[in-house]
Amino acid sequence: MRMPLFLTAISLALVPATAIAQTAEPSFSPQRVKADVEFLASDELEGRNAGTEGYEVAARFVATRFEAMGLQPGGTDGGWYQQVPLANVALDPANPPSLTIGQQRFASGEHILMGAGSRINEAQQSVNGEVVFVGHGFESEALGLDPYAGVDARGKFVAMLVGTPANLTPEQQQALQGVDRNEIAAEHGAIGVLMLVRPQDLQQFPWAMASRYFARPQTNWVDAAGNVGGEPAGNIRIGAYLDQTATEALFEGAQMSAEQIYAAAEAGDLRSFQLAQPVLAKRNIVVTRLDSPNVIGILPGSDPAVANETVLLSAHLDHDGVDTALAGDQIYNGAMDNAAGTATMLEAARAFMESGTRPRRSIMFVALTAEEDGLLGSEYLAKHPVNPQANIVANVNLDMPVLLYDFTDVVAFGAEHSTLGPIVEAAAARADVTLSPDPMPEENLFVRSDHYSFVKEGIPSVFLVTGFQNGGEEAFRTFLATHYHKVSDQTDLPFNWEAGAKFARINYLIAREIANTEQTPRWYEGNQYGERYAPDAPKAPAPAAE
Incomplete structure (x- = not known):
């Protein structure tokens, strides 16, 4: 039974409890x-x-x-x-998320990944805007990183490469771990974040495994005021990860192509600029x-x-x-x-x-x-x-x-x-x-x-x-x-x-x-x-x- x-x-x-005795040196079983x-x-x-x-x-x-x-x-x-x-927060299976870049629509899972997010008061999201590229998106006066100089991110999506700048030492790269680039983007008035995954990043960012992760419900704690993570939601409303195919679409008509961006990142010679293609991100969620x-x-x-x-x-x-x-x-x-x-x-x-x-x-x-x-x-x-x-x-x-x-x-x-x-x-x-x-x-x-x-x-x-x-x-x-x-x-x-x-x-x-x-x-x-x-x-x- x-x-x-x-x-x-x-x-x-x-x-x-029955074995507890008062001894100077305790036992470990x-x-x-x-x-x-x-x-x-x-x-x-x-x-x-x-x-x-x-x-x-x-x-x-x-x-x-x-x-x-x-x-x-x-x-x-x-x-x-x-x-x-x-x-x-779970994605609505009847309405899978998508990202439209210019005239090309990408459903989450193949060339873009979009999770359920944490905007619990927005069951249906449709966010559109222009895009600015901001390198790796880290700010550090000590390391000479100022990716938002010369661009205006207010009311726009920011696109940034995953990882850390290649021209930094391992110690400097480690110093950037734990820095929340979404917070930095929000401070500059961005409404969305697009993370760009290069082919060489896929060993550390296996796409198939990440796809399964993003499809899962996401959980966060909520304070008494209904703020997720205890913080007001701020400007950042939505985000996505883009593979090379989606990144190439994003940089179409821009002053640099995706391949040129990848090469510049390897050389540690990135600069920020406005992109030509607007984006539209859509997502429906169910909250428990x-x-x-x-x-x-x-x-x-x-x-x-x-x-x-x-x-x-x-x-x-x-x-x-x-x-x-x-x-x-x-x-x-x-x-x-x-x-x-x-x-x-x-x-x-x-x-x-x-x-x-x-x-x-x-x-x-x-x-x-x-x-x-x-x-x-x-x-x-x-x-x-x-x-x-x-x-x-x-x-x-x-x-x-x-x-x-x-x-x-x-x-x-x-x-x-x-x-x-x-x-x-x-x-x-x-x-x-x-x-x-x-x-x-x-x-x-x-x-x-x-x-x-x-x-x-x-x-x-x-x-x-x-x-x-x-x-x-x-x-x-x-x-x-x-x-x-x-x-x-x-x-x-x-x-x-x-x-x-x-x-x-x-x-x-x-x-x-x-x-x-x-x-x-x-x-x-x-x-x-x-x-x-x-x-x-x-x-x-x-x-x-x-």
Whole structure:
């Protein structure tokens, strides 16, 4: 006889409570990590998509675990939840989107891609206008980038190339990652954005995969005033991606052809100008409103002088749900991404309670919703703190630790940007694990997980994963190529559960070290993220270059 999902969650969540004892050094159990991953990644939870019953069961499971541990509720109204109001925006299948360039009409999917967008108050959109080309669309006085000089984008579409300018150094290109070019376009009065995908970009922008992504519903959080993402919609009403065929149509009759633009981009010699062809973008959408909770537990700090400072240990709870269009297995179980991160966060939280010793600063444990929809739960929490007096001073985010091998190092993406780096390194050393630099700087993973929502609020943060040593690189890259965001990310993979317990211990040690350190974590002087998002905050001297 199958037990109802909620009762199953409660029964599993209560099991560890009977084992809690007050000891100086807590234990870390591979069996507990395994049990949590197997439940969270089970078919019964149907991929834990934000707003679904499966996610709700997962959230109740985490809340019950927090309660059994003895944490204090950190959600709204004295509960465990912070409900995140979401809007799900889907394309109207009866009226697929299109982009007309001059006299040529392109339906979304073949030569142009247009997603559902986020204009929830415009069910039927028809946006037309002239177009100006603005190079790559980045503005930076320090890098000498001023693409809007000499053109008037007000009331027009702007066309820009994907990627970053070729004449910049890798460090300068990385400095532009995370910059929102739509915001820049909106500041110049544009009404639409056209992203131009060159043939050489298709390796990093596979058209068929992108087409499937843009056809899916898009989700965002909505504030009390109905603004998506908490911001007024502004001037940008619509956007699209164009392949070479559509780009050639767009540049017909202009002072440069698409091929000439591509060549100029390679030479780093782009200039901005008005195009001859007007465009008409059409899109119909269907909007569904829903809520999905962040789950929050608090361990109050012991030192009155710094107890109002909070260290955030986070992991996203959601995954990609069910795809009924797939043949065979249709459930994205998300065992590694991110049941593994959530399970190790829970084991670290349990260890704090087992130790019987509260750290100086408070610790907030959060299972976040809607990460897969665009870091929505973390962004909502960062912009709507449940307790504004609980000053978050650092975030350690756990997302997709690859628990397939006995790792001997960890990577803390972003460690080089703040004093969290040495703290993480010292804590990891206590577990005989080294801290390695970012092994994939070209992926710029620092801006691609939940911690970045807190970075944008000026909070020093790191994103922690298992490292590349001792067979880790092969395991990590194989997982990315074979199982990442696929239905095969499930518990029949060859998990190393001892590695899960080890990862939980390291995160316990890191969170404890940050919570007990004398000085509040700080950005380094001159760091791009600290200067951009926390310009007035105290900074630490940058370490000398090796």
